[in-house]
Structures are given as structure tokens and as C-alpha cells.
Amino acid sequence: MVFCRRDFIFGGILVLAMSGRPLGAIAAEPARVVQAWYRLVLELVRHTPTYTPPVASRSFAYVGVTAFEAVASGNPKLKSLAGQVQGLKPVPLREAGQEFHEAVVLHAALASIIRHLFANTGPTGQRAMNAMGSKLGAKVADGVASDVAARSEAYGRTVAAHIQAWAAEDGGAVIENMGFPLQMDLPKGSQDWAPTNLVRQQQLPLLPDWGKNRTFAMPNGASCKIPPPPTYSEYQASAFYAEALEVYEARKNITEDETAIARFWADDAMLSKTPPGHWIHIAMNALQKEQADVARSVEVLARLGIGLADAFIGCWEAKYQYNLLRPVSYIRRVMDPKWEPILLTPPFPEYPSGHSTQSGAAAEVLTQLFGEDYAFVDNAQDDEGLPPRSFASFRAAAQEAGISRLYGGIHFRAAIVNGLEQGRCIAAFTNALRTRR
Amino acid sequence: MLRFFLLLAFFIPLVAQAAPVTPRFVEETAVSGINSTFTGDWEYMVGGGVAVFDCDGDGFEDMLLAGGTSRATFYRNDSKPGGELKFAAVQSGLELDKVAGAYPLDIDSDTITDIVLLRVGENVVMRGLGGCRFERANEAWGFAGGNAWSTAFAAMWEKGASWPSLAVGNYIDLTQEEFPWGSCTENWLHRGAQKGFAAPVALKPSYCALSMLFTDWNRSGSPSLRVSNDREYYKGGQEQLWHLEVGKEPRLYTEAEGWKRLRIWGMGIASADLNADGYPDYFLTSMADNKLQILKSVEGELKPDYADVAWAKGVTAQRPYVGGEIKPSTAWHAQFEDVNNDGLTDLFVAKGNVTAMPDFAMKDPNNLLVQATDGKFVEMGEQARVASFETSRGAGLADFNHDGLLDLVVVNRGSKAQIWRNVTAGAGNWIALRLTQPAPNVDAIGARVEVKNGEVVTQREITSGGGHVSGQLGWVHFGLGKTEAAQVRVIWPDGAVGEWETVKAGARVMVGRP
Numbered sequence: 001m002v003f004c005r006r007d008f009i010f011g012g013i014l015v016l017a018m019s020g021r022p023l024g025a026i027a028a029e030p031a032r033v034v035q036a037w038y039r040l041v042l043e044l045v046r047h048t049p050t051y052t053p054p055v056a057s058r059s060f061a062y063v064g065v066t067a068f069e070a071v072a073s074g075n076p077k078l079k080s081l082a083g084q085v086q087g088l089k090p091v092p093l094r095e096a097g098q099e100f101h102e103a104v105v106l107h108a109a110l111a112s113i114i115r116h117l118f119a120n121t122g123p124t125g126q127r128a129m130n131a132m133g134s135k136l137g138a139k140v141a142d143g144v145a146s147d148v149a150a151r152s153e154a155y156g157r158t159v160a161a162h163i164q165a166w167a168a169e170d171g172g173a174v175i176e177n178m179g180f181p182l183q184m185d186l187p188k189g190s191q192d193w194a195p196t197n198l199v200r201q202q203q204l205p206l207l208p209d210w211g212k213n214r215t216f217a218m219p220n221g222a223s224c225k226i227p228p229p230p231t232y233s234e235y236q237a238s239a240f241y242a243e244a245l246e247v248y249e250a251r252k253n254i255t256e257d258e259t260a261i262a263r264f265w266a267d268d269a270m271l272s273k274t275p276p277g278h279w280i281h282i283a284m285n286a287l288q289k290e291q292a293d294v295a296r297s298v299e300v301l302a303r304l305g306i307g308l309a310d311a312f313i314g315c316w317e318a319k320y321q322y323n324l325l326r327p328v329s330y331i332r333r334v335m336d337p338k339w340e341p342i343l344l345t346p347p348f349p350e351y352p353s354g355h356s357t358q359s360g361a362a363a364e365v366l367t368q369l370f371g372e373d374y375a376f377v378d379n380a381q382d383d384e385g386l387p388p389r390s391f392a393s394f395r396a397a398a399q400e401a402g403i404s405r406l407y408g409g410i411h412f413r414a415a416i417v418n419g420l421e422q423g424r425c426i427a428a429f430t431n432a433l434r435t436r437r
Numbered sequence: 438m439l440r441f442f443l444l445l446a447f448f449i450p451l452v453a454q455a456a457p458v459t460p461r462f463v464e465e466t467a468v469s470g471i472n473s474t475f476t477g478d479w480e481y482m483v484g485g486g487v488a489v490f491d492c493d494g495d496g497f498e499d500m501l502l503a504g505g506t507s508r509a510t511f512y513r514n515d516s517k518p519g520g521e522l523k524f525a526a527v528q529s530g531l532e533l534d535k536v537a538g539a540y541p542l543d544i545d546s547d548t549i550t551d552i553v554l555l556r557v558g559e560n561v562v563m564r565g566l567g568g569c570r571f572e573r574a575n576e577a578w579g580f581a582g583g584n585a586w587s588t589a590f591a592a593m594w595e596k597g598a599s600w601p602s603l604a605v606g607n608y609i610d611l612t613q614e615e616f617p618w619g620s621c622t623e624n625w626l627h628r629g630a631q632k633g634f635a636a637p638v639a640l641k642p643s644y645c646a647l648s649m650l651f652t653d654w655n656r657s658g659s660p661s662l663r664v665s666n667d668r669e670y671y672k673g674g675q676e677q678l679w680h681l682e683v684g685k686e687p688r689l690y691t692e693a694e695g696w697k698r699l700r701i702w703g704m705g706i707a708s709a710d711l712n713a714d715g716y717p718d719y720f721l722t723s724m725a726d727n728k729l730q731i732l733k734s735v736e737g738e739l740k741p742d743y744a745d746v747a748w749a750k751g752v753t754a755q756r757p758y759v760g761g762e763i764k765p766s767t768a769w770h771a772q773f774e775d776v777n778n779d780g781l782t783d784l785f786v787a788k789g790n791v792t793a794m795p796d797f798a799m800k801d802p803n804n805l806l807v808q809a810t811d812g813k814f815v816e817m818g819e820q821a822r823v824a825s826f827e828t829s830r831g832a833g834l835a836d837f838n839h840d841g842l843l844d845l846v847v848v849n850r851g852s853k854a855q856i857w858r859n860v861t862a863g864a865g866n867w868i869a870l871r872l873t874q875p876a877p878n879v880d881a882i883g884a885r886v887e888v889k890n891g892e893v894v895t896q897r898e899i900t901s902g903g904g905h906v907s908g909q910l911g912w913v914h915f916g917l918g919k920t921e922a923a924q925v926r927v928i929w930p931d932g933a934v935g936e937w938e939t940v941k942a943g944a945r946v947m948v949g950r951p
Contacts, residue, residue: 043616124617182763198726200753384672
């Protein structure tokens with residue numbers, strides 16, 4: 001069974017297709033609380049205006065850490081991330097000798113941090129968060145002694161407040177003008193990034209300072225340096241021209257399957273759950289398939305969130321170091337003025353490929369958690385009407401995510417190859433975290 | 438031979454202008470008698486609209502303002518020629534609650550205008566009884582009003598049909614609280630039957646339409662249905678163009694036919710032939726940048742493949758131009774009209790935050806984009822004094838006081854509707870036409886009016902639909918600039934081409950078909 005929309009319908013009743021059991025019997029299971037809130041988060045990242053992929057990755061990290069710390073605070077087998085990730089201090093301890101209800105703690109923590117991170121979502125998102133909060137809140141507290149419920153809810157909020165305060169200092173908390181600078185001197189060299197569309201807001205590149213944000217597991221945004229791209233040249237014998245020609249020819253001779261691959265991994269901002277959301281979706285399917293308990297669920301989601309967030313910081317640090325132009329700019333200038341890529345070209349520098357870096361990181365994190373040859377079916381694009389794709393491993397999926405950007409005409413090969421490698425390097429820091437005692 | 442009836446004329450002094458004349462408006466809400474607010478919470482975050490039409494036969498256009506949770510209000514136009522705008526709220530039978538938008542249309546072709554009420558709940562067709570009285574006609578006409586959140590409308594007469602085909606666009610499934618995304622309710626096509634309407638058919642897939650327009654985009658003689666959809670709520674969706682052929686199921690234009698996928702927060706459609714290529718261009722409102730689409734090629738077999746020239750023409754209107762906010766705008770109703778009578782079509786856009794969306798402008802002024810002789814548009818909302826910071830939605834431009842200048846009414850969410858009188862000094866000449874033909878389709882929906890002003894031929898398609906839940910039926914206004922007489926002809930809905938006739942500037946003319 002894979003995670004799909006109909007599995008989590010709250011209409012007073014939570015239906016779980018996997019178990020077939022009525023909600024009333026299992027709604028209070030904390031793992032289900034995680035699944036329910038994450039499903040909503042995957043919608044919110046699509047429908048909240050500031051949620052470009054880097055911003056989404058940051059929230060996945062903070063939501064994951066919140067859930068993990070809320071659960072770890074009551075589970076002696078789990079080891080807190082405090083002191084392991086940058087700047088996180090231990091969450092306040094639970095009141096000794098008092099009873100807590102784990103689902104209520106977790107629900108309160110998630111409701112609180114998600115409301116904070118998505119405070120700027122529109123009226124429909126607000127309505128959805130309120131409905132989820134009230135309906136799921138009532139369900140998890142059903143049958144719980146009122147003093148226990150109140151204590152648990154208060155503690156969950158305390159955990160969220162602790163994470164919220166930590167998050168406020170990372171450099172990514174405030175997003176203005178949807179992440180696009182209002183003023184910026186664009187370098188004008190032939191090799192430099194230039195706007196690729198006619199959207200007024202996107203004439204300056206997205207989040208140029210994101211690479212300076214505080215990282216989670218890796219020391220800083222420059223911890224995983226990558227080699228420079230091929231030297232810019234318009235000579236036909238040059239390596240750079242050859243890379244551009246590869247993109248041009250790929251578009252010209254694209255197959256049906258390559259087109260499907262490009263669209264499957266498009267994950268456009270504000271039109272999808274975003275690239276990091278795509279990998280969260282994959283992880284949720286894997287957790288649901290193994291009927292993971294709450295400890296396993298929050299461990300996986302926290303680690304994946306951290307890996308994704310670090311990947312975007314590292315990638316963005318490199319993007320603005322090299323500030324390379326997109327294929328559409330080069331090909332139209334040098335090869336074919338009417339050339340059109342299959343995908344929408346994202347409004348920021350080309351090198352390295354963000355999807356490649358974060359997919360490379362995600363694959364390494366999930367491989368450590370689920371195994372080397374974890375075969376799975378990815379149905380993340382069901383909503384878009386695109387058929388599921390099958391993969392023999394997470395790394396195979398990451399490879400396809402990477403090459404999809406070449407098929408789509410938005411990246412050169414070097415950005416993909418080195419992006420995947422950068423992701424692997426970044427994931428090593430995440431994989432070194434200890435979440436079990 | 439066409440029959441032209443001169444009803445009345447109001448002469449505007451001829452003034453030569455090299456640069457666009459700055460339009461000037463005076464807000465007369467306080468003295469106009471208009472006192473209507475579109476109210477409601479989440480279920481009314483889109484809408485409300487205004488219907489502009491003449492229901493008492495005096496030639497002056499009256500209006501119905503949607504009220505949301507409040508009742509809709511009908512206003513009889515009591516303005517005097519050239520005077521202040523004056524309206525009186527009178528009982529009409531249209532005073533229903535839950536009305537989000539309204540479109541006038543003579544559905545039964547009895548020469549008395551009827552009204553379609555789009556509602557959060559059952560839609561209602563209201564038969565005009567004359568004297569600005571209306572009665573419910575759902576049952577009499579076999580109109581299934583459904584029970585949805587209806588947010589778009591368009592109408593046309595298919596070839597040979599006695600009754601119109603009505604397209605209704607629907608929005609989100611109201612029952613989906615936690616996960617409303619992807620829950621777009623099906624749109625409906627109510628096709629005209631022998632008398633009344635057949636059971637509606639679903640226009641699947643449906644993607645949360647906020648505007649629809651039957652438009653003969655390729656001058657084939659068979660209008661297609663353009664649908665502008667809100668990407669916030671659909672999954673796998675896009676903008677749409679439907680084939681609608683007599684006796685056949687509606688079908689979407691495909692990429693193989695030239696249609697290109699476009700995903701925007703589609704909220705309103707306005708059309709006009711801006712580049713005089715003989716084909717309508719389309720302005721699509723959205724959040725942040727708006728779109729202005731022109732056909733990429735008019736050579737050979739036409740494909741519905743459009744270039745976005747909003748930037749080049751100066752109509753992206755992506756953020757406020759006054760008020761100090763730099764966040765992106767949210768655009769709703771759009772309407773092409775010539776507000777300074779210089780012979781160049783201008784563009785009004787209603788703006789307003791959805792509801793507490795902090796990443797979009799809260800003080801979001803409406804736009805009045807005035808076309809210059811180079812084909813580019815210049816923002817003149819502030820100079821024209823129509824830069825309202827209310828949360829605007831629907832609107833209408835009409836010459837309410839018959840002074841030859843188009844006035845403006847705007848519906849706001851959560852605050853009073855506003856009305857402005859156009860007092861532009863130095864405006865050009867004008868004519869106003871109203872088409873009429875024998876039943877059915879007495880108002881000639883689907884016709885095309887051509888006005889020759891010197892060497893320039895301005896075309897106008899007579900449509901029912903588009904905008905943002907706001908419709909008009911009545912005078913069609915053309916600015917003439919310095920020209921004192923224009924050549925006019927009509928291509929009637931069945932394709933019959935009328936002859937060129939001369940209409941003197943300042944004339945208000947009923948154009949009848951023999």
C-alpha cells in the first residue's frame with residue numbers, strides 16, 4: 001500500500017486504508033498523528049506563497065525535529081538532537097512523575113509548529129489547519145483524563161515553542177517578496193545568470209543569501225564544496241558548448257519516457273509539493289508500508305528533513321558562488337533563438353542542480369534508514385495525473401531525478417553529476433547524527 | 438440593409454489630443470444612493486459581482502449588486518442625462534441571499550432581460566417580467582440550479598438553437614475542510630432544449646473556474662468556451678479551451694491542436710482585439726503578473742497558441758502603483774473599454790487581497806490602464822481618482838448618465854460598493870450601439886461589431902460572460918477620438934454580414950436586423 005490522498009480523509013472519521021480498521025480504534029496512535037499532519041504540510045507547501053523549495057526544506061526540517069523531540073522527550077530509546085544539530089539546546093524536560101499522553105503531546109507540538117511555520121498561508125490553509133487541529137485534537141484526546149490531556153497539550157506546545165525560538169535565528173525565518181530581492185546588482189558577464197522569464201518578480205534570482213543560513217547537521221553551507229562547472233565558452237569545440245549541445249539534442253530527440261521522467265520530477269514551486277516534498281512523500285510511503293511506529297516515523301522524517309534542508313543551503317551557497325546561466329539563456333543566444341525547454345526554468349542560477357543535490361542527499365539518508373536495495377513505487381504525482389514510477393533503490397530514484405533536469409532542458413550535465421555528489425557529501429553529516437541511544 | 442435608429446445624442450466637444458487624455462472620475466458613492474456591501478466569510482472569498490442592464494426600457498442601465506450573505510440589491514438608475522449618478526434601491530424579486538455574481542441575458546428571447554444568479558448554493562434563473570420585476574424560472578425552464586459554489590458564467594446560442602447554452606463554473610467542494618485542494622466541483626453546461634434547458638452535462642475535467650467566456654477566437658462562426666481556472670485549488674489542471682459544436686459533446690482543445698498549458702490563478706477574462714488583427718486578444722487576471730494573450734500567428738490554419746505580451750504592452754499590473762506597498766497584487770474583474778473616448782481601448786482591473794494573505798498587498802489599488810498611440814498602456818488609476826484601496830472583486834463600466842463617458846461601479850468584499858462618474862475633460866467623440874434581432878437571441882450574443890475610424894477598424898465581440906462574476910447587457914461604447922462620424926457594420930451571430938453604415942459621433946443607436 002502506498003500513501004495516497006484517499007488514505008487520510010478527515011470528515012469526522014479518519015480512514016486508514018492500510019489497516020482497514022475504523023478510525024475510532026486507532027486514531028490516537030501517535031504515528032497516525034504524524035501521517036495526518038504531514039499530509040497537510042505537503043499541501044501547505046504547495047499553497048503558501050513563500051514556499052519555494054529551499055523554504056519548504058527548512059520547514060520539513062523544523063517540523064521533523066519538533067516531532068522527534070516531542071516523542072524523544074518521552075521515549076528513553078531515542079536520543080535528542082540537542083547538541084548534535086547547530087544551535088539546538090535541550091528541550092524542557094517533562095514534569096517528573098506525571099502522566100503524559102503521547103498522541104496528545106505530539107498533536108499539540110505539530111499543530112503549534114505547523115501553524116507557526118505556515119502562519120502566512122492563505123485563508124483556505126488557515127481553515128484547513130484549524131479544522132485539522134480541532135478535529136484531530138478532539139480525537140486524540142478522546143478518553144484521556146482531562147488533566148493528562150491538558151498537561152500533554154501544554155508540553156507539546158512547549159516543545160514547539162522551543163523549536164520555534166531556535167528556528168528564528170537561522171537566517172531563513174523571514175521571507176520577503178516571496179524570496180526575490182527587491183534590489184540587487186546582477187553581474188552582466190556572458191556566463192552569468194540572467195532572467196529567463198517575463199514574470200516581473202522573477203527578474204532577480206531567488207533567495208541569494210540562502211547559502212548563508214545556519215545549517216543543521218553540516219558545519220556550514222560551504223562544507224561540501226564542488227568543482228566548478230566547465231569553463232564558459234561559446235566555441236563549438238569547448239566542453240561548455242558540448243554540455244549545451246547535449247541539452248539541445250536531448251530536447252530535440254526526446255523520447256516519450258524521457259518526457260515522462262522530466263514531468264514526473266518537475267515538482268514546480270507553488271504547483272506541486274516541491275522537490276523536498278516529493279522525497280517526504282516517498283518516505284511517508286515507506287513508513288506506511290512497514291507500518292512504522294511513532295519513534296521510527298519521527299526519526300525518519302527528522303533525519304530526512306535535516307538532510308534536505310542542509311542540501312538546499314549547500315546547493316544555494318554554490319549556486320551563488322558560480323552564478324551560472326541557464327541552458328535556455330545559452331542555447332537561445334548561441335544555438336537557436338526559438339528554443340524552448342520542456343520544463344519551466346526556475347528563476348535562479350543553474351549550477352549545481354538543486355533537485356540533484358537534494359535528491360542525492362535524500363537518497364543517502366533514506367538508504368541508511370531503509371537499506372541499499374529498497375525497491376519502491378513512487379506515486380507522488382498521482383494528483384497530477386502522472387503514472388507512478390518504480391525504482392530499485394533510493395539512489396536509482398535520485399539518479400533519475402537528476403537526469404530529469406537535463407531532459408527538461410533546465411540543467412547541464414555537470415550540475416546534475418556534481419549536484420548528486422554534493423548531496424551525498426551533505427547527507428554524510430546527517431547520517432552521522434545519533435537518534436537512538 | 439441594416440436599420441439604424443437614432444435614440445438620442447449627447448455631443449462631446451471635439452478636442453485634438455496627441456497624448457492620452459487623462460481620464461477623470463468623481464466618486465459619487467455617497468450621493469448616488471448605492472449602499473450595498475458584499476459580505477461573508479471563507480465561502481465568499483471570491484465574488485461578488487454586479488450585473489448591469491436596462492430593465493425598465495428607459496435606455497439607462499440599472500444594476501444588481503451581489504450581497505453574499507446579505508441579500509442582493511437591485512438599483513434603478515434615476516440619473517439624469519449628464520447629471521450626477523443617482524440610483525434607487527427598489528424591490529425587484531432579485532433580492533436573494535448567497536448571491537456571488539450575476540449576468541443579464543434575455544434567455545427566453547421575449548425582449549425582456551432575464552438574470553442568472555450565481556450563488557453559493559442553488560443557482561437561480563430569474564425571468565424578467567418587465568418594469569424591473571423578476572420571478573424564479575428554474576422550474577418553468579427546466580434549469581437545474583444544483584448546489585455548489587458557482588463562480589463563473591458564460592452564455593451563447595448554438596447554431597439553430599432557440600434557447601441559449603449556459604456554462605456555469607464551480608469552485609471548491611465546500612464540504613472539504615482539511616483538504617479542499619483538488620476538490621474542484623464539476624462545471625456544468627446547460628444546453629438549450631426545445632423550450633428551456635436539458636439536464637446539465639459536466640464539463641470534465643473541471644479546475645475551479647473563476648471566469649468563463651464563449652468567444653469565437655478563430656472567427657470560425659462557432660464560439661469556443663474559454664475557462665480561466667484558479668491553480669490554487671486544482672490538481673493536474675490548467676487553463677482550458679473547449680470545442681462546442683452542435684450535437685456533439687464538448688471537448689477540450691489539445692496540445693496537438695496548438696493549445697499550450699498555462700497554469701495561473703485565473704480569476705477574470707476580458708477580451709478585445711487590441712492589435713487589429715481581426716481576432717480577439719485575452720487579458721487574464723491572476724495574482725502578481727497578469728497575462729495578455731495574442732495569437733502567435735494568424736496565418737494559415739489558426740492554432741490557439743498565444744503569446745503573452747503583458748510586459749511589452751505594460752499591463753502586467755503585478756503590484757500596487759500607489760499606496761506604498763511592494764507586495765504582489767491580486768486581480769479579479771477586468772474589462773476593456775475606452776474611458777477617454779480617444780478611440781483606443783483601455784483596461785480596468787479590480788484588485789483586492791483574497792483574505793489576510795500577508796504575502797500579497799493589502800492596500801491594492803484598482804488599475805486604470807490607458808492605452809497610448811504606441812499600443813502600450815499607461816497606469817492612470819491615481820490621476821483618474823479610481824485607485825480605491827478597498828478589497829475589490831467585480832465591476833462594470835457603463836455610461837450610467839448618458840453623457841458619453843463610461844462610469845464605473847466596483848463591488849468590494851466587506852465594504853460598500855463604490856461608483857464613480859466619469860468627468861473626463863477633453864475626451865474624444867463616441868458612439869453607443871445596441872444590437873437587436875428577431876428571436877431567438879434578440880440581443881445578438883455572438884455578433885461582432887466593427888467600427889471603422891479612419892483607417893482603423895475596431896472590432897468588438899458581443900459576449901455574455903467573462904469578467905469576474907459580473908456581466909453587462911446593453912449599450913456597446915466606442916470612442917472615436919476626433920472623428921465626427923464612424924462607419925459601422927455588424928456581423929450577426931449566424932455569420933450574415935451587414936453593410937457599412939455611417940453613425941454620427943454622439944449618437945446612441947439601436948442597430949436592428951431586418
